[in-house]
Amino acid sequence: MKIAYLGKIQISDTDLPFLHEAQQMADITYLLEVTPRFLKGPAFNIPSIYPHTGIFKATEAYPELSRLSGFIDTDKFYVVNTCGRLWQLKSFWTYFLLLLFLVRGHFSAIHLVWPPNVYEFIIYFLRRKMLLTVHDPFPHSGLDTFIVRLRRKVAFALIPRLIILNEKQRQGFIDYYHIAPQRVINSRLSCCTYLQTLLKGDEQPTLDYILFAGKISQYKGLDYLLPAMQQVHRQCPGCKLIVAGAGDFHFDISPYQQLDYIEFRHRFIPDSELVELIYNAAFMVCPYTDATQSGVIMSAFAFNRPVIATNVGGLPEMVKDGHYGLLIPEKNVDALAESIVALWKSPERVKAFSREIHEAYTTGDVSWKATAKKIVDEYHKQR
Numbered sequence: 001m002k003i004a005y006l007g008k009i010q011i012s013d014t015d016l017p018f019l020h021e022a023q024q025m026a027d028i029t030y031l032l033e034v035t036p037r038f039l040k041g042p043a044f045n046i047p048s049i050y051p052h053t054g055i056f057k058a059t060e061a062y063p064e065l066s067r068l069s070g071f072i073d074t075d076k077f078y079v080v081n082t083c084g085r086l087w088q089l090k091s092f093w094t095y096f097l098l099l100l101f102l103v104r105g106h107f108s109a110i111h112l113v114w115p116p117n118v119y120e121f122i123i124y125f126l127r128r129k130m131l132l133t134v135h136d137p138f139p140h141s142g143l144d145t146f147i148v149r150l151r152r153k154v155a156f157a158l159i160p161r162l163i164i165l166n167e168k169q170r171q172g173f174i175d176y177y178h179i180a181p182q183r184v185i186n187s188r189l190s191c192c193t194y195l196q197t198l199l200k201g202d203e204q205p206t207l208d209y210i211l212f213a214g215k216i217s218q219y220k221g222l223d224y225l226l227p228a229m230q231q232v233h234r235q236c237p238g239c240k241l242i243v244a245g246a247g248d249f250h251f252d253i254s255p256y257q258q259l260d261y262i263e264f265r266h267r268f269i270p271d272s273e274l275v276e277l278i279y280n281a282a283f284m285v286c287p288y289t290d291a292t293q294s295g296v297i298m299s300a301f302a303f304n305r306p307v308i309a310t311n312v313g314g315l316p317e318m319v320k321d322g323h324y325g326l327l328i329p330e331k332n333v334d335a336l337a338e339s340i341v342a343l344w345k346s347p348e349r350v351k352a353f354s355r356e357i358h359e360a361y362t363t364g365d366v367s368w369k370a371t372a373k374k375i376v377d378e379y380h381k382q383r
Contacts, residue, residue, distance in 0.1 A: 078101075
């Protein structure tokens with residue numbers, strides 16, 4: 001059977017590791033949406049858009065993507081490309097071309113990873129073949145708009161099978177959207193193994209700072225982390241925090257920009273730099289105020305770096321408390337400071353967490369190989 005996997009640049013750090021394993025088990029064609037709005041993401045940094053609209057072999061439109069040939073099957077890698085100033089209007093045509101591509105390709109299953117935008121609705125003609133990975137069972141704070149709600153309600157009503165990535169939010173998701181339980185498939189994310197291919201050299205990590213990385217958003221909890229670092233500094237003056245990522249701050253960060261133990265890299269962070277930052281960090285901090293899953297945590301685990309995270313959403317299923325890192329209450333500056341101090345002062349405990357992460361995510365039941373096998377089995381149910 002043939003499967004079409006419709007990916008998005010903004011979650012490519014999870015798409016690529018899944019495809020790396022799943023393409024060894026099934027005939028999967030990867031179709032990546034590229035628009036002027038989305039040229040950069042966790043695994044892509046496209047300098048300029050291909051000046052034609054349509055469906056193209058990825059490595060022909062973007063030769064720089066040939067670097068992925070050792071990780072995924074680039075012979076089955078296409079871009080769904082829309083260019084120009086009025087690209088959102090043009091996208092209605094692009095997705096008509098995609099519909100024709102899917103029909104002519106005689107795909108047995110179509111795997112989506114994001115609820116289709118309005119201009120993508122035409123592909124619902126093939127909805128009976130579809131599965132959708134629901135990365136966010138509920139929208140994050142500040143992102144719950146009318147259009148987002150519309151897209152989600154349409155997708156959850158029309159797509160026969162929905163893949164959810166954490167057990168904690170499963171029942172709430174089913175109840176809120178009135179979904180038959182048999183339509184919801186349990187799965188999970190594994191670590192971002194794609195990033196491992198970008199690590200250069202074999203130098204020992206410096207482990208001389210802690211790291212917050214990812215797009216700056218209100219729900220990420222930086223307004224709790226930064227004051228917590230002031231407390232940490234009084235007890236551990238050698239502990240430095242790096243904040244790396246683009247986005248908008250919803251509070252005044254100027255008092256913290258003057259502190260020599262907090263470094264801001266307020267811009268898009270390319271993969272090569274992200275890999276270096278994670279590899280040399282002692283551990284990472286994810287003080288989110290609400291969450292579903294976290295690609296940031298999975299990026300940390302790719303290099304066996306423990307994580308301090310808040311006990312919200314699906315994070316407790318990812319960060320096994322006392323084994324892969326520490327879980328703390330959300331919106332709690334004191335608890336955040338205490339957990340950072342505790343790990344910073346206990347490098348042997350950090351090493352023990354790293355060993356457990358490596359064992360679980362390399363060969364255990366949370367590895368991509370185990371996850372991919374379960375999803376590929378679901379593809380076969382489309383027959």
